[in-house]
Amino acid sequence: MNAAARPVCYLKVRYTDRAAELYRIEDFPCRVGRSADCDITLAEPSISSLHAVLALTPQGSVQIEDQWSTNGIYLDRRRVTQLLVDRRLDLVFGRVHVAVALHEAELSRHADAAGAAVEAVPREPAAPDQPQPVGIKGPPKAAAQPRPKRAEREAGPAATFSRTVGSGRRGIVCPHCWHRFDVEEFLFVARHQSLVGDPVLGADAPQRFLPSRFTPEGNAVDAAGMSCPDMACPRCHLRIPQAASEMPPLFLSIVGATASGKSYFLTSMTWELRNTLSRNFAINFTDTDAVNNQIVNDFEETVFLNSSSDELVALQKTELQGELYNQVLLDGMLINLPKPFLFTVTPSEHHPEYEAVRERMSRTLVLYDNAGEHFEPGMDSVDNPTTQHLLHSDTIFFLFDPSKDVRFRARLRSADPQLAEGARVQRQEIILTEMINRIKKYSGMRSGTKTAKTLVIVLSKFDAWRELLDEELPEVPWQWDARCNTCMLDVHLLRNVSFQVRSLLEDVCPEMVPTAESFAGEVLYLPNSALGHSPELNPETGMIGIRPRDVAPFWVSVPMLYFFHEKGFIPALPASRRPPRQTVPIECKVSGDVVFVRLPGREKPLQVPVSYMGYRLRCPGTDLWFDMPQRRRPAAR
Amino acid sequence: MAFELIYTSAERGLRPGTRGYCTVAYTRGMLPQMIQLLEGLSAYKAIFPLHHEREADNPVSISHYRPTMAGRNASILSRVAPAEPEHTQRSNKIAHHVVLRESECPPAGPAWTASQPGFFRSTWDEPPCLITEPKPIPAGEELPTHAAHWQALTGDAGWAGALAWHFLSQNSIPAYLLFGPGMEVLPLISEALALIPVHRRWEVTFNTYFTSLPAGATCVWRCCVPDADVVREVRRNPRALVIDLTLPLGEPKANALVTCAREGSPLPAVPSKTALSALGRAHAPFVALPTRGKTRLQMRPPAPRSAP
Numbered sequence: 001m002n003a004a005a006r007p008v009c010y011l012k013v014r015y016t017d018r019a020a021e022l023y024r025i026e027d028f029p030c031r032v033g034r035s036a037d038c039d040i041t042l043a044e045p046s047i048s049s050l051h052a053v054l055a056l057t058p059q060g061s062v063q064i065e066d067q068w069s070t071n072g073i074y075l076d077r078r079r080v081t082q083l084l085v086d087r088r089l090d091l092v093f094g095r096v097h098v099a100v101a102l103h104e105a106e107l108s109r110h111a112d113a114a115g116a117a118v119e120a121v122p123r124e125p126a127a128p129d130q131p132q133p134v135g136i137k138g139p140p141k142a143a144a145q146p147r148p149k150r151a152e153r154e155a156g157p158a159a160t161f162s163r164t165v166g167s168g169r170r171g172i173v174c175p176h177c178w179h180r181f182d183v184e185e186f187l188f189v190a191r192h193q194s195l196v197g198d199p200v201l202g203a204d205a206p207q208r209f210l211p212s213r214f215t216p217e218g219n220a221v222d223a224a225g226m227s228c229p230d231m232a233c234p235r236c237h238l239r240i241p242q243a244a245s246e247m248p249p250l251f252l253s254i255v256g257a258t259a260s261g262k263s264y265f266l267t268s269m270t271w272e273l274r275n276t277l278s279r280n281f282a283i284n285f286t287d288t289d290a291v292n293n294q295i296v297n298d299f300e301e302t303v304f305l306n307s308s309s310d311e312l313v314a315l316q317k318t319e320l321q322g323e324l325y326n327q328v329l330l331d332g333m334l335i336n337l338p339k340p341f342l343f344t345v346t347p348s349e350h351h352p353e354y355e356a357v358r359e360r361m362s363r364t365l366v367l368y369d370n371a372g373e374h375f376e377p378g379m380d381s382v383d384n385p386t387t388q389h390l391l392h393s394d395t396i397f398f399l400f401d402p403s404k405d406v407r408f409r410a411r412l413r414s415a416d417p418q419l420a421e422g423a424r425v426q427r428q429e430i431i432l433t434e435m436i437n438r439i440k441k442y443s444g445m446r447s448g449t450k451t452a453k454t455l456v457i458v459l460s461k462f463d464a465w466r467e468l469l470d471e472e473l474p475e476v477p478w479q480w481d482a483r484c485n486t487c488m489l490d491v492h493l494l495r496n497v498s499f500q501v502r503s504l505l506e507d508v509c510p511e512m513v514p515t516a517e518s519f520a521g522e523v524l525y526l527p528n529s530a531l532g533h534s535p536e537l538n539p540e541t542g543m544i545g546i547r548p549r550d551v552a553p554f555w556v557s558v559p560m561l562y563f564f565h566e567k568g569f570i571p572a573l574p575a576s577r578r579p580p581r582q583t584v585p586i587e588c589k590v591s592g593d594v595v596f597v598r599l600p601g602r603e604k605p606l607q608v609p610v611s612y613m614g615y616r617l618r619c620p621g622t623d624l625w626f627d628m629p630q631r632r633r634p635a636a637r
Numbered sequence: 638m639a640f641e642l643i644y645t646s647a648e649r650g651l652r653p654g655t656r657g658y659c660t661v662a663y664t665r666g667m668l669p670q671m672i673q674l675l676e677g678l679s680a681y682k683a684i685f686p687l688h689h690e691r692e693a694d695n696p697v698s699i700s701h702y703r704p705t706m707a708g709r710n711a712s713i714l715s716r717v718a719p720a721e722p723e724h725t726q727r728s729n730k731i732a733h734h735v736v737l738r739e740s741e742c743p744p745a746g747p748a749w750t751a752s753q754p755g756f757f758r759s760t761w762d763e764p765p766c767l768i769t770e771p772k773p774i775p776a777g778e779e780l781p782t783h784a785a786h787w788q789a790l791t792g793d794a795g796w797a798g799a800l801a802w803h804f805l806s807q808n809s810i811p812a813y814l815l816f817g818p819g820m821e822v823l824p825l826i827s828e829a830l831a832l833i834p835v836h837r838r839w840e841v842t843f844n845t846y847f848t849s850l851p852a853g854a855t856c857v858w859r860c861c862v863p864d865a866d867v868v869r870e871v872r873r874n875p876r877a878l879v880i881d882l883t884l885p886l887g888e889p890k891a892n893a894l895v896t897c898a899r900e901g902s903p904l905p906a907v908p909s910k911t912a913l914s915a916l917g918r919a920h921a922p923f924v925a926l927p928t929r930g931k932t933r934l935q936m937r938p939p940a941p942r943s944a945p
Contacts, residue, residue, distance in 0.1 A: 202853060258656065258725065316687065317723070319681070321680035372657060544727065
């Protein structure tokens with residue numbers, strides 16, 4: 001290609017708090033993201049480390065492609081994954097406005113005049129009634145962007161809204177080994193019985209191959225001529241269900257010390273979500289692949305669908321080898337990879353905004369059941385990368401078990417065998433610190449910076465320590481909304497409960513709170529009980545167990561519902577629907593990430609993280625309610 | 638000196654900072670790669686859940702694998718089984734692995750060695766430690782060829798010969814023994830191994846409770862419960878031998894080893910692999926065609942016939 005014909009593209013980044021930046025792009029592909037490794041670095045928390053790529057199509061046109069970014073790319077309030085740059089495009093990456101065009105002049109005329117033309121796209125996690133952290137309001141988009149001609153509409157961006165196989169994007173993330181690869185790199189799993197033996201998976205596994213022949217249905221044809229629908233990761237050779245390859249993944253990590261109840265939490269949570277999401281929130285939550293989810297389905301059957309409801313049952317202690325892992329030979333090393341549990345999350349057809357949200361809400365939720373030992377210091381090694389999903393997680397649930405903390409135990413009087421004299425205790429902030437260190441080490445986070453991930457500290461076994469929380473909790477934190485015909489999550493309630501639990505933690509084991517809040521800007525503290533009942537000790541075996549008839553989970557799905565709310569899948573209950581409270585006037589002073597709140601009659605101010613701004617909170621230990629002021633825009637600061 | 642490693646759930650492991658499932662003892666001088674390999678072989682899958690009335694019938698996994706470590710063949714004898722509840726009152730297991738060099742392997746074979754009293758530990762209630770004492774390996778040479786356990790279980794001792802014959806004739810193709818919980822499988826393996834020539838006994842890899850094949854390993858005799866996931870894989874390989882001990886078995890196909898197992902007579906002279914194949918073919922319904930001497934590329938079109 002001669003120099004005259006070389007495509008050129010211009011990209012203008014408009015921040016809210018600093019001058020715009022203009023880039024001329026001549027070399028493709030051009031990577032855009034938060035990471036310093038990218039060709040264009042956008043240092044903004046809402047930008048993913050690799051957010052988008054500007055690439056050339058085989059025809060020589062420029063197109064912009066989302067790289068499975070967390071906050072996405074928006075055009076005209078629609079999330080897009082791939083877009084042809086054939087005119088000026090005013091896009092929103094997370095909270096950053098980006099204009100892309102083929103000619104520099106297009107970026108300086110009309111719409112860019114003051115940037116008023118760009119209407120802020122609501123931040124995906126934001127609730128409908130919450131103030132937007134970045135709220136540039138402008139005239140309607142239609143006025144800023146002329147309607148394309150008919151011919152342009154047919155051949156233009158509309159045609160490329162959906163993901164297309166063969167686009168060359170490095171968009172698939174393997175849920176087994178977290179390798180990112182192109183769609184074209186997918187291997188297929190041979191089906192003929194003679195094609196057995198794989199160098200990565202072992203002598204018994206069917207062979208994997210890169211196909212050159214396909215059936216009319218799109219299945220690969222193996223060397224023996226059989227049609228092969230199953231696909232596998234090109235690195236670890238493990239099977240990836242087709243649905244997981246079609247819907248962007250949402251990774252979620254569950255972290256905690258040994259015996260903190262992670263498996264019970266996972267089991268109860270998935271069971272509750274199956275029952276709650278469709279009925280209350282018009283969201284379908286189903287197994288992506290029954291084979292992958294067999295273990296968690298067995299867990300659910302043991303606890304919730306047991307025919308002998310009076311008999312003691314228990315889940316096996318999570319092992320570090322065996323059926324929860326896939327053993328692969330990579331680079332001559334025997335590596336254990338945790339088996340992911342894959343769930344498909346899609347809006348039900350009766351969802352009030354089904355057409356608008358169908359694509360955005362269709363995701364594959366990826367969960368893992370790690371053993372607590374995996375999070376112990378020193379257990380992270382090349383051959384045992386079982387916790388590396390932490391890097392890819394949008395949200396982390398850290399299970400804090402009060403029954404394992406000696407200071408909580410000193411305050412509790414219960415017949416729970418886990419609180420018996422001599423039962424094991426553990427310092428759980430060490431596990432949290434180890435988790436933080438691993439994420440920082442592998443993601444290259446600088447010390448002093450905070451992650452954009454949401455950290456939810458889940459205080460488990462609430463039935464055992466309920467008496468310590470000075471707050472009455474309703475059975476469910478959501479309410480029916482007749483207008484939407486779905487339920488709305490009471491985020492204000494959750495925030496206040498989180499504030500009360502945080503205060504309790506500060507009081508009993510204060511080291512947990514600063515450890516968590518120095519890592520993540522958004523930390524939520526939620527109580528729950530996976531079983532809702534204390535286990536019993538079986539005198540014959542010396543092991544603890546639970547009778548299925550006693551199982552009554554409490555708030556076990558709430559952390560996940562909050563996660564879905566943050567993703568924009570579940571609306572928040574408007575403040576106007578909350579019960580009225582008499583509030584007291586307060587004086588606030590913001591200092592860094594803390595608000596000093598001075599309440600009448602109290603000498604010492606409360607220290608409230610800025611993430612609680614805009615919510616109504618209760619001063620712990622009193623009946624004084626106060627309204628936190630709205631958070632100011634970063635530009636104002 | 639044989640290497641040992643013990644893996645279970647304990648309040649404190651041998652390596653600093655470890656607890657829960659971890660290595661609690663290993664022989665001083667063991668290579669990290671070997672430790673990793675043995676820990677990887679410590680998986681266990683219970684058939685009966687906790688608190689189940691038949692929990693005690695969960696099978697014990699006794700296995701023999703032959704990995705190549707540091708360029709040498711080694712034999713790993715392992716026992717993995719449920720154990721007493723651990724310190725958090727939850728389920729537990731104990732895995733004891735013994736790594737033998739070729740020179741240390743008793744001629745009686747791996748199953749006989751593994752079945753010797755005290756060879757494996759089934760409990761661990763000691764502080765973590767490095768093992769410095771060499772492990773005594775029992776000596777054993779000749780074994781009776783009569784398969785008494787097979788006779789008692791199946792009504793025909795000849796099945797031991799069928800299993801041994803399958804290994805000698807098609808040693809890369811796995812054989813499956815389907816057993817019911819509560820059955821003793823190791824004596825069956827031991828009797829079948831007694832029918833294999835001494836110098837080949839340690840080539841036989843087996844697992845008395847097979848659930849999955851470790852990456853990079855082979856396992857030629859796999860004992861599974863009939864409804865196990867892996868049994869589905871048997872259908873992929875029609876040449877695999879399946880002996881279902883939970884169903885009435887007929888008579889095995891006759892061969893010299895079947896006769897030995899029934900009569901307890903001395904082992905016949907070691908037949909060569911070719912001879913075994915030929916013997917096997919004698920009973921086959923189809924006869925394989927001789928290998929062609931020429932490939933298609935070497936073929937030439939026939940010369941044109943000369944005119945009469």
